[in-house]
Every structure is written in C-alpha cells, then in structure tokens.
Amino acid sequence: MRQGRLPLIISFLLPPLVLYGVFVLSPYLQAFQISTTDWLGYSAQADPVGLANFRTLLHDGYVWNALQNNAILLAVVPVLTIALGLFFATMLAMGGRKGRAGVHGVRGTAVYRLVYFFPQVLSVVIIALLWKELYNPRSGLLNGALGALGLPTPAWLGDPRFAFWCVLAVMVWSNVGFYVVLFGAAMQAIPRDIYEAVLLDGASRTVMLRKITIPLLWDTVQVAWIYLAIAALDGFILVQLMTNGGPNFSSDVIGNRMYDTAFGSETKFGYASAIGVVMFFLTLSVAVLALRAARRDRIEYS
C-alpha cells in the first residue's frame, strides 16, 4: 500500500515546515547574524562589527545588574516553588486522618486542588496588574492590612530595597499551585502498598517522605526544575508590567533589558540581538546543567 504515501507525507509535512521555517527558524538564524552588526534602527544600514557587541556587553553595568537579578531568581524561585509544591502536595496526599495507613488525602483535597490551580489559568498580564495594585502603597490590599495593624507601610514596588523581592514573590505565588497538582498526580501514581509496607515497618512520616515519596518523585521534580529555571531566566512580563525594571534598575531582568534596547527609546537592534544570543546560551546551558545534575535512574512500577 505505497500508493498515496508520498502525497500524504508532502502535504502533511510541508505546510507546517514552511510556517516554522519562516517565522521561527529564520528569525533565530537572523538574530545570530544581526548580533554581529551595529544595526541601529528601522532604516539605517547595518555594518558588520564582529564581536564588538559582545565586548561591549561584558562591560555593560546594566546588563550585569539584570543578569544578577536573574541569577537570584534562578537560585530562589525553583527551590522555593518546588519546596512549597512538594509540601502542599504531600499534605494533600497524606495529611488525612482517615485510614490507618495514613495514605488517604485530607478532606477537601479536590477543592484545594481546584483553588491552588487558579493562577495557572490566569494570564501573566492579569497577575502582574492585579499584584501591582495589591502592592499599591496607598490603596493596596497589603498596606491596607499592615496599616490597620499599626505596622509600617512601605512603598513596596516603589522602594528599591523591596521591588525585586515583591516581583519574585509573585513569581512563586503564580507557580506553586501548578506544581502542587503536578506532584499530586505523580504521587498518586506511586503504588499504595509501598506506603503500607513502610508504615508497618514503623517508619515515621518524615522518613516516609524523605525515603519513599521524594525519591520516587524525582523524575517529576527534575522536569519541574528545568521549567522553573527557564522561567526564572525570563520573568519579563511580570517585571515589565509591575516595575519596568525600576526603581533605579533594582528589579531589572535580562529580558527587560533586551526589550528596552530593541524597542525602547533607541532601537539598537544589533546590540539587543547580542543580548538575545547571550540569553539563548544561558537558557541552553541551564537546561543542560539541570538535566545533568538531576539525572538518576528512572523508576518504573510494574
């Protein structure tokens, strides 16, 4: 039945490939080329400057400042999100009173799962704008509560000491629920008799979590790690909409730096592309490192 095979392959594969080639592949390739030019804008000509953009980048304090913030995000967001996600997922999966084996969920698990997942279906734009209002020093929910309790009411996003951490908190807030559900699903795939056997052997809950649950969830945690690391290198929309990198660049991230360089007051396309190339290699190496560091043998239940 070879008849009709070739027409199908061509007509099924060619249109997607063309679309992908034109709008994804070619821009990426062009970006590498543009990054070696001094292209300044919409019509000005672009001269090749070799690696000059990358040399400038090395001494660009704003870029380093932004990268430093990304590094903090990279160090804090995945750890905090995964820790909270595992914690809540564990609570949901085995905090319950019912069942002597102690492996039944708490009451209302379904409701918790429903609610925790809310931020995941909201657009980042809505999350950013809503939290910006929450942090509002005058009319925000946060200072409303602090003021009522007689506590100091900082300017939050307007204060260079806090702005970055406020954005970081929102990043964690918006991600935790997803990982609670993800880890919860993975936990449910762990055969229940393993827990029952361990409980009969007299293991405590903490031991159970440390020696059974987490090792068996490792595959999932690894995936979560990679996704969160990539997200931490981005963070652009939250930063742009909540603080635009300010005040005084205290909450700047590399994505925002690049966007500003390309589409801000001046259109330094060559330089912006160089920043993009750096981001590309950073993302790639973080993903590879995370994969390496977390590599373990895969466990399959028969």
Add this chain to the structure above:
Amino acid sequence: MTSVDSGTRPSPVTASGRTADRPLRRELGVANAFSHTFLLLWAAMTVLPLIWMVVSSLKTNGEILADPWALPEALRLDNWTRAWTKAHIGRYFVNSAVVVAGSLTLTMLFGATAAYVFARYEFRFRQVVYYLFVGGMMFPVFLALVPLFFVVRNAGLFGTWTGLILVYSAYSLPFTVFFLTAFFRTLPTSVAEAAMIDGCGHFRLFFRVMLPMARPGLISVGIFNFLSHWNQFLLPQVLMQGDESKWVLAQGLNALAVNQGYAGDYAQLFAGLTIATLPVLVVYVTFQRQIQAGLTAGQLK
C-alpha cells in the same frame, strides 16, 4: 491507579500492629491540624487577591482609596459598563477570541498532521527534521523578537490578525508536534493495518481512524495551546503596535493600567481585570479535570 483494599488483607503482625496503632493515630491527628492550617493559608493567599479584585470592581474610586478592605456601599456595575465600552474591553475580548480561534485551529491541524507523519512514516532525514522542529521548544522567544518583527513586516502582516495567527501557530508547533508524535506512537498499529487491508487510503486513514483515536491527546495539547494563545502578551506587544481597534485583550488590559496611572480610575481597571478573569475561571471550574490533566500532561511527557 492502584485499587488495593487494605481491609481485606490479612494483617501480618497482629499483636505489635495493635500497639503501634495508638501513637500513629495521635501523630496523624497533629499532622492533620497542622496540614489543614497551612493548606487553608495558601488557599486564602490564592483566592484573596481575586476576591479583592472582584469586590474592588464594584466600588467607587473614593471607596477604593479610602479603605482597600471595605465592602462597597452599593454595587457599582457602571464600572463594568465603563470598562466594557469606554475602555473597549468588549472589543478586545472579541479580537482575542477571533485570533485564538484562528491560531488554535491552525496549530492543531498542522501539529496533528506533522506529528502523524513523524510518528507513522519512515523517510530519509526523518530524525533530523524532527529534532530541528522540536528543538524550537528550547529557544527563548526573545532571541527571535527583532528579526521576527521584520519578517512579519516584510510579509505585509504587521499589525494584522493574520500575522498574529501565523506567528502564534508557528511558535506553538514545536511543543504540539513533540507531544502529539509521542501520542500517535502509543496508538496501536493493528487498527491502521486492518483499515488499510479494507482498502482505506492514507488520507482517509488519518482523518477517519487515527485522528478520532488521538482525541485525548488532541484535547490535552489543545487546552495547553488555548491558554498560551489566549494569554499571549509579548508577541502582540511587538507585532500589533499602533491600530488600537485590533488589539487583543492583554494589550487592552495593559492600556487600562497605564491609563489608570494618569487618570486614577482604579475601579475601571479592576472591572476590566474582572471581566477578563471571570470567563476563564468559569471555563476552568467547569472543565477542571481535563484542564489540569491537559496542562500537567504537557510537563510529564
């Protein structure tokens, strides 16, 4: 998945099992109270901002500024009408729907056909083409942003919905193809062979047999793509500048926030955010199981 009924099993150590029961119970009780406190706390942290948003959308600006925690004196639904008509949230909503309808259809069609070929047909350079395609998942969109702007402009698609639809689809294809290829591979080959023997052609086989069989996978990845297209902000921000009447919802909301900065109309901003949020939440609550499964399946594969 396991349906082990612990009650029907003979307990191996009856005597020691009974004595060990009591401390275990107490431990569970403490853990239960402990876990409920934290679980409730996080639930409150998740819901409170959303409730506050809805409540504030029904207050006057004076009320919002006076006490962010207070309830409205009267329900100011005119905030909603103001956001819907004057801030054009209604129009942006429709625009988003049109763009997403187009981009989702295109993504699913192209994604399914390409994935099917990768999963079921042998041809030269298949692996190379596949990895080239799927590799797009790893790249940050930022890198492509500047050249993409010119590619779209040179194609005469700058500031058009067609441009957005094509670009959304192109950037969703890597993940969609990756996910659906894995899914098509799991489908049994026997059905396809039987259909072929009965004289079913290649095209009919795909549309009549394979596509219906792949429905669970299509739904998962469809939900994933729907949310990512609906929530897209970066691409329209770059490719849909200028003509306000064509903006999508995310841009409209951002404009509302910027406008609030000048005019101080908090209530209108909250109303706009609420209008944008509620339909999504309603759909999510209705199809909770499928949506959670769809989104997490994307990461577990």
